[in-house]
Amino acid sequence: MTTHPFPPDLSPTPSALPSGLALRTNTLLASKIREVSEEGAQMEGVLPLWFGEGAWPTDPIAVDAAAEALRAGDHFYHSNRGAPSLRAAIARYLGALHGKPVPVERITVSASGMQGLALVAQALITPGDRVVTLRPAWPNIAETFRIAGAEIHFEGLEPKDGHWSLDMARLLSAVTPDTRAVVLNSPHNPTGWVMPEADMKTLLDHCRKQGTWIVSDDVYARLYRHGQVAPSFRALAEEGDRVISINSFSKAWSMTGWRLGWIDAPEELGAPLSMLTEFNMSCTPGFVQAAGAAMLDRGESAVATFRARLTEAYTLTSKRLRVLPGVDFIEPDGAFYCFFKVEGMTNSLATAKALLHVAQVGLAPGIAFGEEGEGSLRLCYAQPVEVLERALDRLAEGLTLAVR
Template identity: 45%
Template sequence: MRPLATELPGSLIRTIANAAMGREDVIPLWFGESDLPTPRAVVEAANASLSAGDTFYGPNLGIAPLRDALTGYLARIHGADLSVDQIAVTSSGLNAILLVLSAIVDPGDEVVVVTPTWPNLIAVPRVLGAVVREVPLRLDGARFVLDLDAIVGALGPRTRAVILNSPHNPTGWRMPAADMARLVDELGRRGVWLIADEVYARILRPGADTRSFLSHFDDAGRVIVVNSFSKTWAMTGWRLGWVVAPRAFVAALERLIEFNTSCAPGFVQRGGIAALGPEGDAFVAMQAERLEAARAAAVAVLAKDPRILVPETEATFYLFPRVDGLADGEALAWRAIEHGVGIAPGEAFGDVGRGHIRLCFARDPAAIRTAADRLLAALR
């Protein structure tokens, strides 16, 4: 057995959640998922597909109707001019990241990751034998900022890729449009791949634009955009994602998918097609309104404690408050469970997250208000 298999740290988020998952007296804010069920149209499309006997192997890159639907969706939302041979359907966004990195890195290569971050974005390169270089976001007053020069400075002769999650988990930060253009140019000149994790691209605050690295995508370039159905349409358990990449890269992914999952289930993909339609759009709009109310409820309660600074957010359904004097976020997370609320400690997202906690507010605003009150009690 590889030493890495036994030495790789487990997810602290999962460790804490597993200990109290299913407890009816705990409001769970630890995972990044909504309490809403998947939209009915998506479920009905998958059910109809199952009833029709769609239980067989499908194309490695995904069924043609879903790939066609994705090209239309990305053109409508982001103005992207894509063809189906630039899209690969995957069994989740995480599977997409694994596949993309498998096509790029060899053991000993380097991958740059912006932190704090979802721990999987650091774990996956390490599983593949890559060295991870971390570039931190910085809290400037009440806003997170990223120094692009720090990313450039982290690039070395063995750097193969930069992974950038924007909109960002756990902070809610988004890269400004001008910085996106500069980063694509800097990496392109150095022959380094940009893997843009945009799974929160539709989880936006009111009035926010739908900027995406797809506006910088070129079939001759080195921009790859990864996305997922999980967050936008409350489909975390469905495990369905996609990749936008140059044609030659997608051709390589076809072979990698064959030796990984073979294909995403056909009936799940049929649900994905429904999500991209009018019913899915209605769900996105409803969810955005509900999330804004829940965010406001959480911020109002947390403002009662002068030790808590809630940084401004532009997107996602997370808050990443900083708590003055908090030395052990994990201990607070365990204590919060006993007060009836589940949170993720900041250190679960890397050392730069120490002193912070992450709350997923994708729940009914009244429940979020109660959860925030319980968190204040745990802090006391």
């Protein structure tokens, strides 16, 4: 695959830069998912399956905890690294989930998983550092490291035997002694690929020898179709390993709008992450942190309910997509997306926009996830089955008309 200091064909020339703007600003790519959603938001009756969030509101456990904190006067600054109560709750949760104690000193609270990625990129990357990651992929992962100055090397996921697959030999050869970090998302957005535990062990051993950091975006860890939690570097890592796990309350806890997450990193990064939090946004709101702590301590039933809803939704969606003419269904193992190829589609952005008009269904275009995603569409199935039934009925009628 190719190393890109800038997106393909978008390397700027000095004459193309507006006066006064930084180079990084001029090379950012606008979200093509947002481009589709903003067009669809102006229309009546569109069924929105474009974003990575569930249709159900946050459990009252979180809402009540936040309201109680506000009524109790939690209106002020908190520690840069997060409220002690939330950091302790995260450490307890991770320890129970993975069967090994997690020191609270490893935990830094962030304002979303996205901000966690940005803080880690700022902590690790010196301009020119090499970072290896995957495509197709949620573009924010590579972009936030590129903003920090990294040169990004992409390795591609590919369909194999009806599932998404990663060529481990190729990945290992890409992680050279000058590779600063490998950034992975498993379960994966948009494909639902999950890295097997054996491959994680192999990569961890390789990175130990190279001195390379592993940054693991674990926001879908609980949305694993074959167990309570997906295979995890956090469960394999030993003291001293250069492994960082980033997580968020957005997905499994249905808290996308709350903007709350955490970083689990070696203790040596505690002080740098604290300072970076100060210089980015000081701290996460206390009442939001109270909601997160309550969900970790008392909200496991909400996670179980969400997982059960996803199982029902996936059963329906996969059954319907498998028989949809022109669709090449590739089975996901985690997250809550179906990323399917469409016969004859060469412009997924145009097709996604056309689907708004001919089928009133909002999907994410594959090109939004990199050039390897072209020819595919992403459907988020975290919806009630009655909504999915209507959406899939419309797709069955309109997909042929919309393909570009």
